[in-house]
Amino acid sequence: MMARYHYAFYWTYGVGKKWDDGSWPGYLMVFDSRAERDAWVADDVFDGNWHREAITAKEARHIMADTVIGFDNDMAVRYDRSRSAVERYASTVELVRAWRRVDMQNNPARYYAE
Secondary structure (H helix, E strand, O other): OOOOOEEEEEEOOOOOOOOOOOOOOEEEEEEOOHHHHHHHHHOOOOOOOOOEEEEOHHHHHHHHHHHHHHHOHHHHHHOOOOHHHHHHHOOHHHHHHHHHHHHHHHOHHHOOOO
């Protein structure tokens, strides 16, 4: 059976509020089940803006490829340091594993909360 993932994004300044260059301020979340993802999104707290949103696999692949190409040298070398090649050709499992390694190193508090 093929692994299936579900994705959400935490928007720092509110859902859909992008930087001038079109990038998304915030962070990606990857879940192993839709129920986990939906519960995380539903747990959002309105402070004048909503911050949590379910996103598509296509959007998530773009974010993950951007992340791993800068930090995961093995994947960067395998795909000629091309974000677009990683996004197009890396298997979902390979991409999620690489992204989780990078994210765990860069944001340990999300993984080891007390």
